[in-house]
Amino acid sequence: MNSPILSLRGVTKSIDTGAHRVDILRGVDLEIARGEFIAIMGVSGSGKSTLLGLLAGLDSPTSGSIRLDGTETSRLSEDQLADLRGRKIGFVFQSYHLIPTLTAEENVLLPAELAGESGAEATERARFLLDTVGLKDRRDHYPVQLSGGEQQRVALARAFMRKPPVLLADEPTGNLDSTNGRQVLELLLTLNRQEGATLVLVTHDRDLSDNAGRIITLKDGLIVGDERKSTT
Numbered sequence: 001m002n003s004p005i006l007s008l009r010g011v012t013k014s015i016d017t018g019a020h021r022v023d024i025l026r027g028v029d030l031e032i033a034r035g036e037f038i039a040i041m042g043v044s045g046s047g048k049s050t051l052l053g054l055l056a057g058l059d060s061p062t063s064g065s066i067r068l069d070g071t072e073t074s075r076l077s078e079d080q081l082a083d084l085r086g087r088k089i090g091f092v093f094q095s096y097h098l099i100p101t102l103t104a105e106e107n108v109l110l111p112a113e114l115a116g117e118s119g120a121e122a123t124e125r126a127r128f129l130l131d132t133v134g135l136k137d138r139r140d141h142y143p144v145q146l147s148g149g150e151q152q153r154v155a156l157a158r159a160f161m162r163k164p165p166v167l168l169a170d171e172p173t174g175n176l177d178s179t180n181g182r183q184v185l186e187l188l189l190t191l192n193r194q195e196g197a198t199l200v201l202v203t204h205d206r207d208l209s210d211n212a213g214r215i216i217t218l219k220d221g222l223i224v225g226d227e228r229k230s231t232t
Contacts, residue, residue: 002033002034003070004031004032004033004034004067005032005033005034005068005069005165005166005198006030006031006032006055006066006067006068006069006166006198006200007030007031007032007065007066007067008028008029008030008031008054008055008064008065008066008067009029009064009065010027010028010029010063010064010065011025011027011028011029011030011051011054011061011063011064011065011066012025012026012027012028012061012062012063012064012221013025013047013050013054013059013061013062013221014062023221024047024050024221025047025050025051025054025061025221025222026220026221026222027064027221027222028047028051028064028221028222028223029223030216030223032198032200033198034165034198035196035197035198036198036199036200036213036214037189037192037198037199037211037212037213037214038198038199038200038201038212038213038214038215038216039201039202039203039208039209039212039214039215039216040052040200040201040202040203040215040216040217040218041202041203041204041209041215041216041217041218042217042218042219043219046218046219046220046221047218047220047221048202048218049170049202051202051218052168052170052200052202054066055068055166055168055200056085056089056091056168057073057081057084057085057089058085060073060074061074068084068088068089068166069088069165069166071084086111086114086115086162087115087162087164088164088165088166089164089166089167089168090158090159090160090161090162090164090166090167090168090197091159091167091168091169091170092152092155092156092159092167092168092169092170092172092201093155093170093172094170094171094172094174094175095175096143096148096151096152096154096155096175097155098143098151098154098155098158099143100142100143100144101142102142102143103139103140103141103142104130104135104138104139104140104141104142104143104146104150104154105123105126105127105130105139105140107143107154107155107158108126108129108130108154108157108158108161109122109123109126109161110158110161111158111161111162112125112126112161112162115162117162122161125161126157126161127139129157129160129161130154130157132157132187132190132191132194133153133154133156133157133187133191134153134183134187135150135153135154135157138150147180148175148176148180149176149177149179149180149183149184152172152173152175152176152180152184153183153184153187156172156184156187156188156191160191160195160197163195163197164197165196165197165198166197166198166200167188167191167192167195167197167198167199167200168200168201169188169199169200169201169202169203170201170202171202171203171204171205172184172188172201172203172208173185173203173205173207173208174203174204174205181205181207182207185205185207185208185211188201188208189211199212212229213228213229214226214227214228214229215227215229
């Protein structure tokens with residue numbers, strides 16, 4: 001049996017404010033298989049975004065173990081963690097985070113350039129992804145010239161640029177209307193199938209969660225639900 005792409009054991013996350021301690025995650029055990037599409041749900045303050053940040057290696061747990069594709073992330077230096085994250089993780093934010101002085105194509109190319117992988121092959125890959133998300137004619141446009149839905153599609157293409165085995169998304173349709181949100185959902189599903197990536201997203205959007213193969217529900221920093229959809 002293949003090992004899980006992501007594995008958490010006894011993960012906690014607390015913040016000491018000085019006056020008192022805030023326990024955000026209170027002992028999370030979770031295994032995510034390769035190729036799964038998982039939606040993480042829960043009310044505001046349940047720990048969803050904190051959990052996603054820990055999965056991405058953007059933060060460290062207070063205690064517990066997190067393994068990404070077999071590597072214990074807590075044992076890595078900052079440079080090693082950044083390298084692992086760059087190779088293994090694609091991330092889509094609610095607020096796009098495009099660089100305003102770069103064109104759509106340049107924004108998509110950025111992860112490859114930062115990894116020293118620029119060149120004709122990288123450019124071909126970026127253009128393929130922009131074509132896939134329906135922005136073939138918008139490659140040379142800057143973010144200010146794009147709608148919110150178009151900017152999120154650029155962000156999706158950028159997240160897949162280095163063919164990461166894991167894509168994490170934090171409320172990817174949260175700033176979009178229903179039409180654009182549906183388009184982004186369809187693109188997530190298309191890219192997930194084409195690229196074979198594991199997809200983990202935090203969402204309040206029922207259209208997104210209804211398409212997931214598994215729904216994890218958080219409450220007060222604990223997993224209180226783990227629903228697997230029937231494939232029959």
